[in-house]
Each structure stands twice: as structure tokens, then as C-alpha cells.
Amino acid sequence: MGRLVVVSNRVADPRKAAAGGLAVALGEALNKTGGMWFGWSGNIIEGGTPGEGELHQQQSGPVKLATVDLCREDHDSYYLGYSNGVLWPVFHYRLDLAHFDADHIGGYRRVNQLFARKLLPLLKDDDVIWVHDYHLIPLAAELRAMGCKQKIGFFLHIPLPPQLILAAIPQHEWLMRSMFSYDVVGLQSEADATHFSRYAEAEMGAEALGEHRYRAFGRTITCQAFPIGIDVDEFAALTHAKEGRDTYLRMKEEYHKRRLLLGIDRLDYSKGIPHRVRAFRELLKLYPENRDSATLIQIASPTRESVDAYTDIRVELEGLCGAINGDYGELDWMPIRYIHRNVARKRVPGLCRAAAVGLVTPLRDGMNLVAKEYVAAQDPADPGVLVLSRFAGAAEQMKDALLVNPYDTQGTAETLQRALRMPLEERQQRHQKLLAGIRAQDVHWWRRTFLEVLEQSGS
Structure with missing residues (x-):
């Protein structure tokens, strides 16, 4: 060439x-x-x-x-x-x-x-x-x-x-x-x-x-x-590097009584973040055993904040998170941890590894590499579960994720419950297939x- x-x-x-x-x-x-x-x-x-x-x-x-x-x-x-x-x-x-x-x-x-x-x-x-x-x-x-x-x-x-x-x-x-x-x-x-x-x-x-x-x-x-x-080996290596390992250990210590659900996105209307938060609220409503037990960490990095559509979604999202924390929160438990700033890339693998459920639920996305990064960061012996929008390009390759329609709030909530209750053997089988797929087409x-x-x- x-x-x-x-x-x-x-x-x-x-x-x-x-x-x-x-x-x-x-x-x-x-x-x-x-x-x-x-x-x-x-x-x-x-x-x-x-x-x-x-x-x-x-x-x-x-x-x-x-x-x-x-x-x-x-x-x-x-x-x-x-x-x-x-x-x-x-x-x-x-x-x-x-x-x-x-x-x-x-x-x-x-x-x-x-x-x-x-x-x-x-x-x-x-x-x-x-x-x-x-x-x-x-x-x-x-x-x-x-x-x-x-x-x-x-x-x-x-x-x-x-x-x-x-x-x-x-x-x-x-x-x-x-x-x-x-x-x-x-x-x-x-x-x-x-x-x-x-x-x-x-x-x-x-x-x-x-x-x-x-x-x-x-x-x-x-x-x-x-x-x-993605470069699977490179991202997996970041999981075991100092920043990734420290982040993982810190999250496991702080949330040792909780099960974490994780969303990492730019604050963009295509990412379906408000729909995701509503589904988490529905999870708490339909399955009360998750109250005081499950925590959603939602990272929404700033982007194009001068555009009205992005200002609107930020206001909507902050209102939703505040209302859910007000309705369901306890003195020692907040259902949602909402972070509106960039998180250092070296810390992301540790966050992914600590999360029992990775939430990648855009309304429309070309690919969405966070889905692949979440899989690459998991411990094969005890992997988390990827919940993935069928409207992400990644869904064509990652059929062993739990695929959802993000517009279906109750259906997504039911899938979250399935992810949280999935037996270890099924989690391992799904992860093994997903990891093989993202390695083959890296x-x-x-x-x-x-x-x-x-x-x-x-x-």
C-alpha cells in the first residue's frame, strides 16, 4: 500500500x-x-x-x-x-x-x-x-x-x-x-x-x-x-493498571452492600439517558427488593452545552435524578449517583469491572464502544451483564447481551431485574461469547x- x-x-x-x-x-x-x-x-x-x-x-x-x-x-x-x-x-x-x-x-x-x-x-x-x-x-x-x-x-x-x-x-x-x-x-x-x-x-x-x-x-x-x-487487550490491561485497579477497589469498598448499575455516556439526546433513568425508577417500583440494594451510577459527560437541546436534556435529567432520590433515597443510600463531568479514561475500566450491570441503551447509535469496553473489563470468573439497546449498532454483533427497546420503560425494567438476578453460569457463558466476538472484530x-x-x- x-x-x-x-x-x-x-x-x-x-x-x-x-x-x-x-x-x-x-x-x-x-x-x-x-x-x-x-x-x-x-x-x-x-x-x-x-x-x-x-x-x-x-x-x-x-x-x-x-x-x-x-x-x-x-x-x-x-x-x-x-x-x-x-x-x-x-x-x-x-x-x-x-x-x-x-x-x-x-x-x-x-x-x-x-x-x-x-x-x-x-x-x-x-x-x-x-x-x-x-x-x-x-x-x-x-x-x-x-x-x-x-x-x-x-x-x-x-x-x-x-x-x-x-x-x-x-x-x-x-x-x-x-x-x-x-x-x-x-x-x-x-x-x-x-x-x-x-x-x-x-x-x-x-x-x-x-x-x-x-x-x-x-x-x-x-x-x-x-x-x-476496540483494542481489547489494551483496554483489559488498563483494567489491571494502577488507576483502573484503584478505582475498582474503591468502588467495591464503598458499595460493598450494593449492586452497581453503570451508564457512561456523553450528555446527548441520542443516548437515551432519561429513558434509562425512568427504567431504573420502574425497577425500584416493580421490584422493591432492589431498594437500598441497587445503585445506578450515571456519568454524563458535558458536550455542546451552548445548544438548546443539550441544555434541555440536562435540566430534564437533573430533575429526574433528584425526584427519584427524593422518593426512594435513605439516609445511607441514594438510588442514583449522577455525575455531569468527564471521568478520566484510565478510571473507566475499573468502574466497568465493579458494575454488576452495564447499561448501554441509546435511542440510536452508530456503534457505541462503551458496550465493548464494558465486556473487555469484566472478570471472566464473575462477569457483569451487558444490557444493550437494540438500536445501537453494536447490537448486531453482541447478541448475547440482554437486548432492550429503550422506549419500553417497563420492559427495560424487567430486563434490569433479569440482569441483576442472572445465575453465574449464564453470566459466564454470555460473557465468553461476547468477549470472543469483540476480539475477533477488534x-x-x-x-x-x-x-x-x-x-x-x-x-
Whole structure:
């Protein structure tokens, strides 16, 4: 393979990335090929000219890091306005939260054109380009328009919704047609791949050629599922490292009389956290033996707090937790421990290992790696139980979890009770199968498989 060029909204230094992160997985291939990572610098230039931005380059070992500044107008329209104000909610099936503004799509196109102009002169003839996520869907089309001939792959880290939801986006035809400028389009799940197929055939008249290949607009592309994984051994090692071990021992000591249920999420409306809390309240109502016995620890990391939808969910969640603690709490027991701040990654494995039940119940999610991290952190001799939303991409692979519909409050509560009462032998069997699955399709498998398909595309 030629040099790997990774393009994403933000650039990470592979040498500084947290263990198990995307940067580490991509860093292996970047280091091997003397690759380049290109994206936004994170700098916002007040008063800058739209469509312009200074290019910065630096070396990180064998890897070149190339970044571009954005002016305030471009950042607000491309990033806040279109990427996170339109694509994020629509792709998570929340049309009601999308803000369609013609100026925003103009900024989105302008920044993708800027990235293409800055990237093109840095490319070599045998480069293999891998573009990541919804911020940069049209980047290949802009590069092709400027004469780029290299192989270009794209991976969407969030869900791809069904045809009729996609069709609600103004200028959806332009957005989706731009995907045919890639050689390979990677999605998280088979459900997402089906959505692409139906959209491509119905809306764009694409011809399905078999073996995940489609032809339209004079181009043939491959589109298939490449479910992303974690570095299982790396995360398991963190469980036994000092911070992870200390966290585990502290939690076991503090909650030695309780059974812990754990949720770790960004505070995002797609994660279904209020639905989860209501299900826990229903558990306490329907199965009173869990009062003074079960504790839910819910970590909800801050994100995009300037957006009204996130302010609303924080107010709702804090009200719910306060009401449940008020209704059911005792002097020496609070049903819910709600934490609205980031928890150090090195402590997360210890939290996971201490929890009898891991709650991963998004309303919609591309994959959700917390589910896989929870499994990797467990003690095989006495593992906890993963309760997983059927609407997470991970559910396609992790069928030995207890799958739930997060909209069904009572059904989820009944599943929580089943998880808390599950016999040891069943817990061990389920964990063994889950662990084997996430090992077989770990993050290295994901990277290797995608790049192999990209290398073979067009041949």
C-alpha cells in the first residue's frame, strides 16, 4: 500500500492519543507508511475571510500532521450549523431537532472545498486517502473536481438513516450523490448498509451489481458494513493498571452492600439517558427488593452545552435524578449517583469491572464502544451483564447481551431485574461469547479490513 492519508474534522497526534482510541488504530498504519493526518486545526480566526484558512504542518515521528484554521463564519456554519445542527440530528432520526438553513449548507460546502484545495497539493500519486465522518461527506467530490485520481475511502461513524428520513434534508440529492465520488463507503452496521442500498436505488437510480457494489453517475463504488471495534487487550490491561485497579477497589469498598448499575455516556439526546433513568425508577417500583440494594451510577459527560437541546436534556435529567432520590433515597443510600463531568479514561475500566450491570441503551447509535469496553473489563470468573439497546449498532454483533427497546420503560425494567438476578453460569457463558466476538472484530481488524477492500477497489 502507498502512503495512508487520513482526513477528519479534528487531527489527533497518534503518539499522544489515549490508548484504544481511533488515533492509535490509525496511527499504526500511518506510522508504517509514513502517512499524513489532515483536518481542522481547532483554531477559529475572528474576522477571517470565509473559504480561506492558513495551513500548518508538523512532524510527529514518521507521521505528518497538516491542519487548517477556520474563520468564525465558516466554523459556525460548517461545524455548528450544518454538521451538528442538521446532519447529526437527522442521521440520529431526530428531524424535530434539525435546523435547516441555506447559509449553513453553503458554509459546509465551502469548508469542504477549502480542505480539498489545501490537501490536494500535499498528495502523492500512490497515496490512499481515508476520509472520516459526517463533517466531510462531500470531500471526495471536491477533490475529484480538482483532478484527484487517488483511491479515496469514507467511513461514517454515526448511523445512516432510512431513505425517507434522508430525503427530508434539503439538497439531500447533492449530499448523497457525493458519496459516489468515493471508491469505498464504510458504514457501522448491516442496517445502515441496507439504508444506503435502498436510498441509492430509489433516489439515485443506482444499479446494484452484487458483492456490495453499486453503479451510478458513471462510477462504481463499494458500500458495506465495517463495524468498528476496540483494542481489547489494551483496554483489559488498563483494567489491571494502577488507576483502573484503584478505582475498582474503591468502588467495591464503598458499595460493598450494593449492586452497581453503570451508564457512561456523553450528555446527548441520542443516548437515551432519561429513558434509562425512568427504567431504573420502574425497577425500584416493580421490584422493591432492589431498594437500598441497587445503585445506578450515571456519568454524563458535558458536550455542546451552548445548544438548546443539550441544555434541555440536562435540566430534564437533573430533575429526574433528584425526584427519584427524593422518593426512594435513605439516609445511607441514594438510588442514583449522577455525575455531569468527564471521568478520566484510565478510571473507566475499573468502574466497568465493579458494575454488576452495564447499561448501554441509546435511542440510536452508530456503534457505541462503551458496550465493548464494558465486556473487555469484566472478570471472566464473575462477569457483569451487558444490557444493550437494540438500536445501537453494536447490537448486531453482541447478541448475547440482554437486548432492550429503550422506549419500553417497563420492559427495560424487567430486563434490569433479569440482569441483576442472572445465575453465574449464564453470566459466564454470555460473557465468553461476547468477549470472543469483540476480539475477533477488534479495532485492528476494522482498520485492516477496510484498507484491504479499499486497496482492491477498482481492480
